[in-house]
Amino acid sequence: NGDISTPAQALALRSASGCAGVMIGRAALKDPWLIRATQAAFSGQAYQEPTRQERLDFMQRHFEAMLKQHGERVGTLLFRRWLPVYSRGLQIKRATMIALLQSAQADLLRTWLQEQRTS
Structure with missing residues (x-):
């Protein structure tokens, strides 16, 4: 259990x-x-890892839910802890990850997610 x-x-x-x-x-x-x-x-089926798009869509939904629940600043700060977990396998540049993890601006993370989802 x-x-x-x-x-x-x-x-x-x-x-x-x-x-x-x-x-x-x-x-x-x-x-x-x-x-x-x-x-x-x-x-007994083969497991298919989530696609890049599925990971990004999940991240977007979680991020928006955090913003709705906690507001822009606190929601962004709280979501940052999940970014490395959810982005495993997405091959994000180290400098980009550091910038995202240090930012308290929802717009920066929102823009980055949108860019990733459309690239």
């Missing part, structure tokens, strides 16, 4: 215990696609 952080762990738990399901907890915060990967493993 909980602490499942990989599809392999979920499969091993189901195999060992015969349980009908598993609980994925905090690990899904760091990997929002973990549930999808685990579903694929349970059904």
Whole structure:
């Protein structure tokens, strides 16, 4: 119950215990696609990593939700912690990542996301 952080762990738990399901907890915060990967493993299907566009769309939705909930400044500051997590595999230049992580301006991050989504 909980602490499942990989599809392999979920499969091993189901195999060992015969349980009908598993609980994925905090690990899904760091990997929002973990549930999808685990579903694929349970059904015996090959897992497809999220596309660049899916990652960027997810980031955009989360960012806008943070702004709506917390306002422009605080929402931007809070979202910055998720940027490195969500952007794994996007090949963002180090200087760009540093600039985004140091900025408290929602417009800078919003513009960058929009540019990434249309490139």
